[in-house]
Amino acid sequence: MSRRPLVAGNWKMHTDASSARDLARSLARALASTDASASQAVSVAFFPPFPFLEAVVAEVAASGATSVAVGAQDLHAADSGAFTGGVSGPQIASTGASWVLVGHSERRSVFGDNDVAVLKKLLAARRAGLRPILCVGETLAERESGQGERVVERQIRFALEGGEGLDGWTKATKNAELCIAYEPVWAIGTGKTASPEMAEAMQAHIRGLLPQRSWLILYGGSVKANNALDLMKQENIDGLLVGGASLEAEGFLSIIRAAAASAKS
Ligand code: PGA
Secondary structure, eight states: OOOOOEEEEEOTTOOOHHHHHHHHHHHHHHHHTTTHHHHHHOEEEEEOOGGGHHHHHHHHHHHTOSSEEEEESOOBSSSSSSOTTOOBHHHHHHTTOOEEEESOHHHHHHSOOOHHHHHHHHHHHHHTTOEEEEEEOOOHHHHHTTOHHHHHHHHHHHHHHEETTEEOHHHHTTSOOOEEEEOOGGGSSSSOOOOHHHHHHHHHHHHHHSSOTTSOEEEESSOOTTTHHHHHTSTTOOEEEESGGGSSHHHHHHHHHHHHHTOOO
């Protein structure tokens, strides 16, 4: 079984038209040239804010980097319609982006995306030909009250099996591959990374819930250049979803190199 690592950079609501382009250009050029060996072993994806998707796609294409893809941070569950401010899967796909994050904890907690909304978005991504990354994770209160595994399990089971009149991912897509990102909410943007062992325990639990053991499971939450290697050495961590540390080119390249160094075969 070979799981090619994926390192994803979630830019959140950072950068502007010019700095997004600059960041994409420096990363993509580095990955196309000097870091070519790292980029052969690892897939990389940038998740810029919506307005810069097309420019970032253009920078990646111009660099010639072949293992770099671009994705959006969210999508609307409908394909089109009167949804002021919404951005649909087909619109995202039309920019040349190929991935989309779904169910990020900030979408769940700040924008109110519940398990039903998350499943609808996963299916919308699929209809548009985008590859979704399903983000799951427990809050500190849930972990401390011993509910961590239960919460993550509920999030994954609902997405895969469905409920409330909705077919889940497994049935709706005939068991297409789905990438999962485990991001403990208490570790996001806080500087508190889960220890590699703590992350591994949950990642292994997640793998046991999936219909295919080969699906990629990323870890996210305060990943930095200095902890990426130890995280990537864990058997069930197949890649990293990086927020803050993806905004600085050199640091993000170091994380990609760490992932390449620990590529599992
Ligand atoms: P962080 O964010 O790396 O800044 O903790 C990770 C994420 O939210 O995807």
